Amino acid sequence: MNKLKLNHTLLSFLPILVCIPLGYQLITNIHFGGFKLFQEFLISAFNPKIDNEIIITVINRLNETILIGFFSWLVSIIFGVIFGILTSNIFYKIFNIPNFFNNIIRVFLTIIRSIHEVVWGILLMQIYGINFSIGIIAICIPYIALNSKVFAEQLENIDYKSFESIKQINAPKISSLLTLIWNPIINSFKNFGLYRLECSIRSTVILGLFGIGGIGTNIFLSFQTLNFRELWTYLWSLAILIILSRLIFKKIKFNNTNKVIFIFLIVVFFTTILFSFSYFLHFVFNNNLENFNSVSSLFKSSSDLRFLDFLKLILETIILSLLSTGIAISLPPLLIGFFNNNTSKILIKIFAFLLRLIPTPVILLTLLTFNNPSLSLAALTLGLHNAGITSKLLFTNLDSQDKRNYIAMKSLGISKKTSWILGLFSQQAKSYLAYCAYRSDIIIRETAIVGVIGSVGLGWQLQESLSSFAWQEVTIVLIAYSSIAIVGELINGKINNSLT
Amino acid sequence: MNNILLELKNISYKYKNNLILNKVNLKIKSGEKIALLGKSGSGKTTLISVLNGSIKPTEGEVKLFNKSFEELDRKQKRKITTIWQDLRLIEDLSAEQNVNCGLLAENNFYFAFKNLLNISSFKKAHKYMQLCKLHNSIYDKKINKLSGGQKQRVAIARSLIQGSNILLADEPFNNLDPKLITTIKNLLLENVDKNNTKSTKTTLVALHRLDLLNDFDKVIGIRDGKIFFNIKRTNLKKLHLDKIY
Numbered sequence: 086m087n088k089l090k091l092n093h094t095l096l097s098f099l100p101i102l103v104c105i106p107l108g109y110q111l112i113t114n115i116h117f118g119g120f121k122l123f124q125e126f127l128i129s130a131f132n133p134k135i136d137n138e139i140i141i142t143v144i145n146r147l148n149e150t151i152l153i154g155f156f157s158w159l160v161s162i163i164f165g166v167i168f169g170i171l172t173s174n175i176f177y178k179i180f181n182i183p184n185f186f187n188n189i190i191r192v193f194l195t196i197i198r199s200i201h202e203v204v205w206g207i208l209l210m211q212i213y214g215i216n217f218s219i220g221i222i223a224i225c226i227p228y229i230a231l232n233s234k235v236f237a238e239q240l241e242n243i244d245y246k247s248f249e250s251i252k253q254i255n256a257p258k259i260s261s262l263l264t265l266i267w268n269p270i271i272n273s274f275k276n277f278g279l280y281r282l283e284c285s286i287r288s289t290v291i292l293g294l295f296g297i298g299g300i301g302t303n304i305f306l307s308f309q310t311l312n313f314r315e316l317w318t319y320l321w322s323l324a325i326l327i328i329l330s331r332l333i334f335k336k337i338k339f340n341n342t343n344k345v346i347f348i349f350l351i352v353v354f355f356t357t358i359l360f361s362f363s364y365f366l367h368f369v370f371n372n373n374l375e376n377f378n379s380v381s382s383l384f385k386s387s388s389d390l391r392f393l394d395f396l397k398l399i400l401e402t403i404i405l406s407l408l409s410t411g412i413a414i415s416l417p418p419l420l421i422g423f424f425n426n427n428t429s430k431i432l433i434k435i436f437a438f439l440l441r442l443i444p445t446p447v448i449l450l451t452l453l454t455f456n457n458p459s460l461s462l463a464a465l466t467l468g469l470h471n472a473g474i475t476s477k478l479l480f481t482n483l484d485s486q487d488k489r490n491y492i493a494m495k496s497l498g499i500s501k502k503t504s505w506i507l508g509l510f511s512q513q514a515k516s517y518l519a520y521c522a523y524r525s526d527i528i529i530r531e532t533a534i535v536g537v538i539g540s541v542g543l544g545w546q547l548q549e550s551l552s553s554f555a556w557q558e559v560t561i562v563l564i565a566y567s568s569i570a571i572v573g574e575l576i577n578g579k580i581n582n583s584l585t
Numbered sequence: 586m587n588n589i590l591l592e593l594k595n596i597s598y599k600y601k602n603n604l605i606l607n608k609v610n611l612k613i614k615s616g617e618k619i620a621l622l623g624k625s626g627s628g629k630t631t632l633i634s635v636l637n638g639s640i641k642p643t644e645g646e647v648k649l650f651n652k653s654f655e656e657l658d659r660k661q662k663r664k665i666t667t668i669w670q671d672l673r674l675i676e677d678l679s680a681e682q683n684v685n686c687g688l689l690a691e692n693n694f695y696f697a698f699k700n701l702l703n704i705s706s707f708k709k710a711h712k713y714m715q716l717c718k719l720h721n722s723i724y725d726k727k728i729n730k731l732s733g734g735q736k737q738r739v740a741i742a743r744s745l746i747q748g749s750n751i752l753l754a755d756e757p758f759n760n761l762d763p764k765l766i767t768t769i770k771n772l773l774l775e776n777v778d779k780n781n782t783k784s785t786k787t788t789l790v791a792l793h794r795l796d797l798l799n800d801f802d803k804v805i806g807i808r809d810g811k812i813f814f815n816i817k818r819t820n821l822k823k824l825h826l827d828k829i830y
Contacts, residue, residue: 250673253639254747255662256689260697264686267701268677347702 093514093584094506097418097521103411103464110461119454122311126451129313133321142303143322150299151326153217154286157224161285162278163357164225165232166270168194170262172233173240175248179262198230199570200563201533206292207551208559218368220297224288227530232281239273240266279334283327290323291444291534301444308450316447324442395546399565402542405464405532406573410525412468414518417476418510421483425505434480440473445531446538453539463532463539471528478520482513519584522577529573533566543569588615589651590751590787591636596645598631598810605631606642607810613787615750618774620798620818621791623807623829629791630670632807633753636789637667663690666749668757670791672740674728679703680739681724684710687746713742718768733760741769754790758797766797774800795826 170176172191177184206223213219243265251261293301300319307316420433440448449466456462491508495501510517536544543562550558591613598606606628613619613636623629634640635647638654647654650661666687674683678701685700685707699705707724714724717738723731731739737760744752754773758766774788790801798804804821806814806829813828 244676246669246671246673247675249639250669251675251686251689253637253667253673254687254690255659256686256697257694259694260689260692263694263697263701264675264678264689268675272677344702344704 093518094511097510097514097518098415100411101415101419103408107408107412107461107464110459111456111465114457114459114462116455116457122454123451125311126313126316126454129317130320132314133317134312134314135318139315139318143300143318146300146303146319147322147326149217150286150289150293150301150323153220153224153292153297153299154282154289157221157228157289158282158285159353159357160221160361161225161228161232162274162281163354164229164361166236166274167358168229168233169236169240169270170266172237173266175240175243175265176262178248179252179258179265194230194233195571195574196567198227198234199530199567199574200227201530202227202288203291203295203537204533204547204563204566206295206297207537207548210296211551211554215296215298217298218364220289220292220299222365222368223292223297224285228281228285228288235277236270236273239269243269279337282334283330286327286330287441287444291446294444294446304444304447308447320443324438327442395561395565398543398546398562399569401460402529402532402536402544402566402569405460405467405536405542406525406529406569408461408464409467409471409528409532410521412465413471413475413524413528414521416468416472417479418514418517421476421479422502422505422510425501430480433476437473437476437480440469441477443470445470445534449535449538458540460541463535463541466539467528467531467535471524471531475517475521475524479513479517482516483509486513515584519581522580522584526570526574526577529570589613590615590649592646592648592651593635594646594648596635596642596647598635598640599643600631605810606635609635609645609810609812611805611812611815613751613789615787616785617787617789617803618801619789619803619805620801621789621805621807622793622795622826623791627807627829628810629807630755631810633667633755633789633791637665637753638662639667659690663747664749665751665753666744666747668741668744668752668754670755670759672736674736674740674743676728679725679727680719680731680735681707681710681714683728683739684714684742684746687743690747709746710742713746714739716745716772717742718765734762734765737761738765738769741772745772750786752786752788754788756791756793758792758794770797770800 168190172187172194174184174187176182177187202224205226206219209219209223247265251264254261256264289297289299290301290304293299293303294305296302296305300323304316304319307313307319417437421430424430424433443451445466448470449463452462452466486509488509490512491504494504494508499507532542533544533547536542536546537548539545543566547559547562547566550556550562589612591611593609593611596606596609596611597604609632611632621629621632631640635642638647638649649657649665652661654662675686678686682700682703685705688709689697689700696705703725711721711724714721719735719738719742723735728736728739737757741754741757744754752773757769757773761769773790775786798818798821801818804814804816804818804825805812806825808829814825816825
């Protein structure tokens with residue numbers, strides 16, 4: 086038993102070996118031209134610009150960000166629930182519908198989930214131009230698919246015996262379905278729904294960097310003009326927004342017996358569905374579709390992309406994902422385990438928060454001030470950002486864990502670090518690795534963002550192809566992206582199953 | 586007059602190459618109170634599952650009201666209710682919501698919705714919970730907060746509230762103290778319908794305790810998936826029990 090736990094523990098630390106080739110390339114690519122800029126960037130964090138003009142800009146831009154983030158969250162959660170039900174086995178069992186339809190919807194959702202919201206955003210911008218709705222739609226498309234997967238997984242856990250007992254009562258099918266799915270859906274929403282709002286806001290910021298609007302656009306413009314003090318004003322205001330939203334979420338307690346809240350939520354549910362459909366139709370039919378003609382020439386345009394170059398890009402994307410995943414898995418336990426005291430923990434938490442807060446393109450652009458663009462730099466950026474997320478989970482789990490083993494080991498005279506690894510972390514390692522397997526799915530999708538900025542992999546090729554309206558290339562790149570993400574999801578699903 | 590409610594003809598059931606039921610023939614008449622005896626693993630639960638239509642036999646024919654299960658409409662299927670050995674309660678719901686689930690069949694979708702929102706009437710559920718000697722302090726408690734005996738009685742209340750004519754119960758006295766066993770046994774065997782008026786109820790109860798047999802009309806003994814005896818309770822002798830235990 087102990088041996089098995091130790092294996093999971095080792096597996097959590099081993100991926101840090103990716104730092105050897107990565108570190109080598111980073112050191113060889115270092116340049117000193119931008120150190121001063123980097124220094125300025127860091128100092129500005131403690132001296133953000135604060136005046137009336139910027140405060141008004143921050144409020145206006147945050148309003149836009151919140152609006153895009155909130156509406157995309159609301160729509161994606163509601164449609165996520167609907168598609169979650171439609172892709173859960175329980176639905177097909179109750180209504181005696183062949184599972185074939187379930188498989189079709191699942192494949193469709195997996196494909197649209199595999200493409201990052203930034204890619205959807207760039208594509209939609211090419212077709213419809215820049216407008217407020219693009220941000221919402223670009224986030225909603227992959228988020229609906231992502232949320233539906235989470236809800237469907239929760240519904241798969243419904244006890245088969247509960248299903249049998251309800252079936253035996255011979256209730257109307259819709260009553261049976263509602264009775265069985267109600268609480269799993271509510272519980273998923275409580276555990277996961279509000280966190281998704283934070284994700285929506287982050288995605289809105291990233292889309293903003295690509296010109297959709299909101300505070301992301303201002304962050305990008307500040308960076309481009311090297312106005313770091315202004316940049317940090319936007320970043321800190323974003324941090325305040327995220328912290329405030331978390332505090333508000335903590336105060337909100339969903340009580341199953343609070344009828345007024347539930348009736349209100351049901352009204353919101355149906356109103357959002359109606360509004361979304363009508364708005365979607367309005368958006369599709371009232372937009373100038375001139376640019377859409379370029380999409381129709383999808384199969385007419387030729388591709389200059391050579392087969393070997395294309396294979397190289399695919400390989401780069403896969404390596405980028407693997408290196409980033411390695412950092413995201415191993416860095417948090419290494420740092421927490423090595424600097425195992427209260428002050429270090431607080432510093433690591435602040436560092437992790439900043440890594441989550443600062444959008445990956447901005448981290449990458451900052452690192453580019455003293456390092457040449459390379460695959461390693463892109464991997465480091467993506468790895469650090471995701472390490473910020475995995476460390477948050479690890480801290481939360483470690484804080485709530487029974488510490489008796491750790492205390493007992495320390496009392497036996499075993500060193501603090503060894504006690505932490507064997508007495509504390511080893512019990513979390515399995516579930517931590519399971520979460521990291523899920524996280525690596527997201528990392529594959531996120532390679533698109535760093536790829537666009539860092540001139541690496543398919544992300545960069547996508548940007549190039551889109552800029553030159555080479556739609557055939559765009560299609561090929563998207564298919565390749567989808568395929569990598571789907572294969573990755575299948576592999577990670579297997580790993581996850583073996584770990585849980 | 587043919588008053589046979591349930592009929593099994595040459596029923597066999599195989600699961601992973603194991604023969605769980607072996608050519609079982611059984612007729613259950615209206616109003617009969619039957620005790621089903623047999624060792625653990627003898628096929629009692631499978632027999633009950635075949636009788637209520639939740640599993641399809643590998644061979645043979647099951648008839649309820651002289652019709653196969655496929656021919657029955659929902660109203661006819663509702664005439665049969667089961668208390669499962671593993672209870673099959675919905676863990677996420679409260680005790681009273683679980684009991685109200687027994688009323689889902691006779692109500693529409695809106696009732697299910699109100700039940701989940703806790704805004705439906707629990708009057709009827711409370712009545713049956715009281716009959717099962719459940720204290721009102723546990724009515725709104727989630728199932729996972731209840732003791733084994735309380736869960737058992739919630740499952741019984743859920744079955745009784747359905748007011749079905751045929752009651753199948755798989756070891757319903759588990760987790761109950763002697764006083765409660767008597768109360769619950771009387772509830773299961775009494776001829777009272779959902780409107781609290783006298784009616785005919787057919788009951789088949791799988792049990793282990795021989796001291797509880799005295800209110801039953803018939804006793805069926807099962808071993809290795811075969812019915813060894815199907816006799817009047819008054820004719821039951823040690824010889825019969827030796828065959829199955």
